[in-house]
Amino acid sequence: MQSIGDFFITLNDVLLKMTWLENSVNYILLNWMKMDETSLWFKGVSFFFFDVIKIFILLSVLIYISSYIQSYFSPEKTRKILGNIKGVPANIIGALLGTVTPFCSCSSIPIFIGFTKAGLPIGVTFSFLISSPLVDLASVILLASIFGWNVALAYVIVGLVIAVIGGSMISFFKMEKYVEQFVLNTRNQETVEIELDDYMSNKERRTYAFDQVKEIIQKVYIYIFIGVGIGAIIHGFIPATFIEKVLGDKNPFSVILATLVGIPMYADIFGTLPIAEALVLKGVGIGTVLAFMMAVTALSLPSIILLKKVVKKQLLFTFVGIITLGIIITGYLFNIFGYLFI
Amino acid sequence: MKIKVLGSGCPNCKRLEKNVIQAIEEMGLDATIEKITDYADIIAHGVMSTPALVVDNNVVFYGQVPSVDKIKDYLK
Numbered sequence: 539m540q541s542i543g544d545f546f547i548t549l550n551d552v553l554l555k556m557t558w559l560e561n562s563v564n565y566i567l568l569n570w571m572k573m574d575e576t577s578l579w580f581k582g583v584s585f586f587f588f589d590v591i592k593i594f595i596l597l598s599v600l601i602y603i604s605s606y607i608q609s610y611f612s613p614e615k616t617r618k619i620l621g622n623i624k625g626v627p628a629n630i631i632g633a634l635l636g637t638v639t640p641f642c643s644c645s646s647i648p649i650f651i652g653f654t655k656a657g658l659p660i661g662v663t664f665s666f667l668i669s670s671p672l673v674d675l676a677s678v679i680l681l682a683s684i685f686g687w688n689v690a691l692a693y694v695i696v697g698l699v700i701a702v703i704g705g706s707m708i709s710f711f712k713m714e715k716y717v718e719q720f721v722l723n724t725r726n727q728e729t730v731e732i733e734l735d736d737y738m739s740n741k742e743r744r745t746y747a748f749d750q751v752k753e754i755i756q757k758v759y760i761y762i763f764i765g766v767g768i769g770a771i772i773h774g775f776i777p778a779t780f781i782e783k784v785l786g787d788k789n790p791f792s793v794i795l796a797t798l799v800g801i802p803m804y805a806d807i808f809g810t811l812p813i814a815e816a817l818v819l820k821g822v823g824i825g826t827v828l829a830f831m832m833a834v835t836a837l838s839l840p841s842i843i844l845l846k847k848v849v850k851k852q853l854l855f856t857f858v859g860i861i862t863l864g865i866i867i868t869g870y871l872f873n874i875f876g877y878l879f880i
Numbered sequence: 881m882k883i884k885v886l887g888s889g890c891p892n893c894k895r896l897e898k899n900v901i902q903a904i905e906e907m908g909l910d911a912t913i914e915k916i917t918d919y920a921d922i923i924a925h926g927v928m929s930t931p932a933l934v935v936d937n938n939v940v941f942y943g944q945v946p947s948v949d950k951i952k953d954y955l956k
Contacts (some may be wrong), residue, residue: 611942612929613928614928614942617928621927640943641928642890642892642929642930643890643944644888644889644892644893645929645930645943647888648888648919648922648923649928649929651920651923652927652928653928723920724920724924730926732926732942778898784926785947847919848919
């Protein structure tokens with residue numbers, strides 16, 4: 539058994555943690571660039587090159603795999619599935635489908651209207667829309683590569699729980715009346731049934747997945763560079779004592795601070811991972827870091843402004859409030875019980 | 881031929897419109913292109929995933945930006 543365990547640890551180190559890449563980067567910096575191992579520059583530069591290369595390799599492979607899986611799903615199909623389920627199970631299935639249904643962020647409003655038109659409860663639609671950016675297949679594996687599988691799994695479960703509870707509460711408070719009238723009016727319109735293009739050949743799925751890799755990399759590479767850049771600065775230059783003071787466990791407001799800073803930020807989860815990684819290496823609690831990541835991905839100013847077009851401010855505030863509270867509670871729970879995972 | 885491009889104006893929708901215009905020019909088709917950006921109008925076509933292409937009131941595809949060659953196949 540011991541050897542099987544070792545085998546998986548080795549596999550994890552080679553494929554996900556890419557220790558070989560870190561060693562090669564360090565070797566080149568130390569021996570070819572003649573950098574000083576003890577200098578601040580070395581830490582930052584090493585982190586930057588290692589992380590950029592690692593994230594781009596992992597990202598390409600992961601987007602390919604997850605897009606291939608996603609090619610079996612579409613918002614139109616999801617709507618059909620959800621139409622047949624009632625109550626909290628609909629929120630749960632909605633949250634789960636949110637993780638695998640592909641759509642570009644500009645489709646989120648048509649999806650909101652389309653789901654409402656089909657008669658889905660608002661809460662179910664919210665469960666779907668909350669989990670979708672929060673729990674993304676590719677980002678979860680990337681998370682595992684940095685923090686290990688226990689943390690990644692815990693992140694997935696917490697993300698889904700927030701989506702289910704958030705959506706259920708919106709249903710519970712009967713917030714349907716705070717949806718803009720023009721959205722509700724579509725319910726009385728005649729429904730045009732379009733054919734679901736169910737059939738895709740394997741070749742088409744592979745082409746689709748490959749195109750997605752190109753498209754997503756083009757879209758997110760800038761966030762990755764910025765994220766890794768900030769991570770490198772944190773890693774190399776900002777003293778651990780300073781970060782410890784602001785975001786460390788001793789500061790009782792660290793989680794709240796991390797959440798509030800993260801909310802208005804608009805970045806891809808791939809861009810926030812390197813920042814999270816650097817913070818954890820500096821001794822920031824895992825809960826504080828996860829709260830930051832969730833806040834950045836689940837809520838952002840652009841998405842809130844977009845949502846404002848279809849819901850009234852009461853519902854908007856409730857939505858933002860529930861998610862914020864959920865993230866903060868998650869953060870503190872992870873800080874208290876996080877040692878169980880690492 | 882009446883062609884509609886459905887989409888709220890995001891980068892993907894603009895790419896689709898560009899590809900459609902190029903496809904029409906290369907095929908020498910006599911067609912009008914209309915851009916549908918209003919959310920309620922998009923939904924009225926039964927589409928949620930944008931961008932989508934509607935030819936003579938039939939949705940031919942949605943949620944994707946096919947290449948110019950692929951669009952030519954749809955317009956035949």
